[in-house]
Structure formats: structure tokens, C-alpha cells
Amino acid sequence: MQTLDTINQTLTTHDAVMLYFSAPTCNVCHALKPKLVEAINNEFPSFVIESIDISETPEIASHFTVFTIPTVLIFFQGREFLRKSRHMSVSEVIEDIRRPYELMLS
Numbered sequence: 220m221q222t223l224d225t226i227n228q229t230l231t232t233h234d235a236v237m238l239y240f241s242a243p244t245c246n247v248c249h250a251l252k253p254k255l256v257e258a259i260n261n262e263f264p265s266f267v268i269e270s271i272d273i274s275e276t277p278e279i280a281s282h283f284t285v286f287t288i289p290t291v292l293i294f295f296q297g298r299e300f301l302r303k304s305r306h307m308s309v310s311e312v313i314e315d316i317r318r319p320y321e322l323m324l325s
Contacts, residue, residue, distance in 0.1 A: 223279050226269060230297050233267040234323055238283065240290040242274045248289040251309070255291070258309045263320050295319055 230236055237259060241248030252270070259266050273280040273288060283292060285304075293301035293316050301315050 221269070221271060221276055221279065223282055226271070226279060229267055229269055230294055233265075234296050235263060235266045235320060236294040237266055237268045238292040238294070239268065239270045240273055240280055240283075240285045240292075241270065241288050242272060244274075245288050247305075251289055251307075254309050255312060258313050262313055263316070265324070266320075295323055 226238070239252060239255070241252065256268055259268060271279050273285065280286075285292075287304045289307075290302070290304040291307065291312060292299055293312075300319060301312070303312060303315075
């Protein structure tokens, strides 16, 4: 089971992290997640992706001020860079993180 400490450890030890907040009752979450994970893995191989079930760990959602699902948080070098909630497309997320990801790796 994830804890706030393990999430924070991931954020400090990896340069590119995506936190995906969802819940078992969210149909949009389940439809979006595999498409988004596949696209990020294909485009940005060094990303670490953590899925957080807010029904199991509401304290993690609260810590990151997540009040709606699905929510995607993108972190570069421990700092939040992008926050998308509810209405988002996979291509939109990919394009929003492409340039900073490439700059980080150069």
C-alpha cells in the first residue's frame, strides 16, 4: 500500500514523475489511464508513473490538494509542473510535457 512517504520518496529520487489519482467507481479514470500510461511510456521512457486510489489513501489526495478525479500531476525534479483534472486528452498532456522533458534530459 502506498503512503505519503513512499510517494515523496519517488518524487525526490526520480526526475520525471506522474501521479495519477483515481477511484474504483470512476469510469473515466479507467478509460483514460491505460491510454495515458501507454503514451507516456512510449514518448518519455524515464517517467515513473504512480497510480493513487483516493478511496484507499485519501490523505495522499488531500496532501496534493486533489479534489476531483481523474487528476494527473506531473513533476519534474520534485516540483509540480502540470496539473490536469477531469477533462483532458492524452495528446494534450503529452504536448504539455514534451518540451520540459526534453530540456531536462539535454
